[in-house]
Amino acid sequence: MxxxxxxxxxxxxxxxxxxxxxxxxxxxxxxxxxxxxxxxxxxxxxxxxxxxxxxxxxxxxxxxxxxxxxxxxxxxxxxxxxxxxxxxxxxxxxxxxxxxxxxxxxxxxxxxxxxxxxxxxxxxxxxxxxxxxxxxxxxxxxxxxxxxxxxxxxxxxxxxxxxxxxxxxxxxxxxxxxxxxxxxxxxxxxxxHRPTGSYVVGAWRTETASRRLGSVLVGEPTEEGLVYRGRVGSGLAGTAGEALRERLAGTEVEDSPFGTEVPREDRVGARWVRPEVVLEVASLGLTPQKRLRQPSYLGVRTDLRPEDLLLLEETLDG
Known part of the structure; x- marks a missing residue:
């Protein structure tokens, strides 16, 4: 149920x-x-x-x-x-x-x-x-x-x-x-009170001068595809980033899973992944460009799948 x-x-x-x-x-x-x-x-x-x-x-x-x-x-x-x-x-x-x-x-x-x-x-x-x-x-x-x-x-x-x-x-x-x-x-x-939301990982990037995960590119599932919502780096230092990288291991793909354009400054060095992992992200809402404002990683939502987010969006629209 x-x-x-x-x-x-x-x-x-x-x-x-x-x-x-x-x-x-x-x-x-x-x-x-x-x-x-x-x-x-x-x-x-x-x-x-x-x-x-x-x-x-x-x-x-x-x-x-x-x-x-x-x-x-x-x-x-x-x-x-x-x-x-x-x-x-x-x-x-x-x-x-x-x-x-x-x-x-x-x-x-x-x-x-x-x-x-x-x-x-x-x-x-x-x-x-x-x-x-x-x-x-x-x-x-x-x-x-x-x-x-x-x-x-x-x-x-x-x-x-x-x-x-x-x-x-x-x-x-x-x-x-x-x-x-x-x-x-x-x-x-x-x-x-605090704007938080669930978003799907579409890529990850390494930290400068290291091979550790430093940030992830996230999007929002829609009927038209995965809409890019920005890069999340805050909250991913240390063990949190390593644990997320382990979860993303084996999911890399050649092409971007996003249905909308990812800005050049974000896609440089990005490693595209299958859009399967859902994260909880805190932010100050969206910018005029529909990107997350000051996003911060809170954790992986193992209780949600990307299609669940699409179903919720469809229900809200209907």
């Missing part, structure tokens, strides 16, 4: 028909507890259970009273009380159980649950959000690595508070909205 998605809002709605939640800087997952076992699937339906052994306690029968459930939530890595996507990126791509256990001991994650879709075989998705959240709150006992965060009535106050606290933003949801798997719905509106 794919999660329901929010559209970008233009103003925070007011009134009793809306509730408002903190927008967490993490990895969206569908969590299923069946026969006392937890499985986790990413937004593109990949099984990521092995990456997060520290969340297995959620399946304890004391929490759900032996009931099977399907939940929607966000896996978050907290540093000094704030969610940090870079810390989570170290965890989300791990496919070996032993390594995952080691990382869980030094860099634990928390699962923040905000919706309930199925309960003991009953489909709750047609029910109003407010009812689903109430059942969820009654059902889930807070644990060391999971909890149900609160919802708020005043969205503007929450937006101001999250900005002051350095959080990612808020999501406003209609209390009466049904859960629509895989749909980007206007019933859920997101208001991020």
């Amino acid at each position: 794919r999660p329901m998605l929010a559209t970008r809002g233009t103003y925070v709605p007011a009134g009793s028909e809306w509730l408002h939640e903190v927008k967490w800087d993490g990895m969206r997952v569908i969590a299923t507890v069946r026969d006392g076992r937890l499985t986790l699937h990413s937004r593109n339906e990949n099984d990521v259970t092995v990456s997060f052994p520290d969340l297995q306690g959620l399946a304890g029968r004391a929490t759900f009273g032996g009931k099977d459930v399907v939940l929607d939530g966000e896996v978050v890595a907290f540093l000094d009380g704030l969610p940090v996507f870079g810390a989570l990126a170290e965890r989300m791509h791990v496919a070996h159980a032993r390594r995952a256990e080691q990382l869980a001991a030094t860099n634990p994650v928390t699962l923040l649950l905000f919706d309930l879709m199925h309960l003991d075989g009953l489909d709750l998705t047609p029910l109003p959000l407010e009812q689903r959240r109430q059942v969820l709150a009654d059902l889930v006992e807070e644990g060391p690595r999971w909890r149900v965060p609160p919802a708020y009535d005043d969205g503007q106050v929450l937006l101001d508070a999250t900005r002051a606290q350095g959080l990612e933003g808020i999501v406003s949801k209609r209390r009466g909205s049904a859960y629509r798997p895989g749909v980007r719905s206007p019933d859920w509106l997101k208001f991020p």
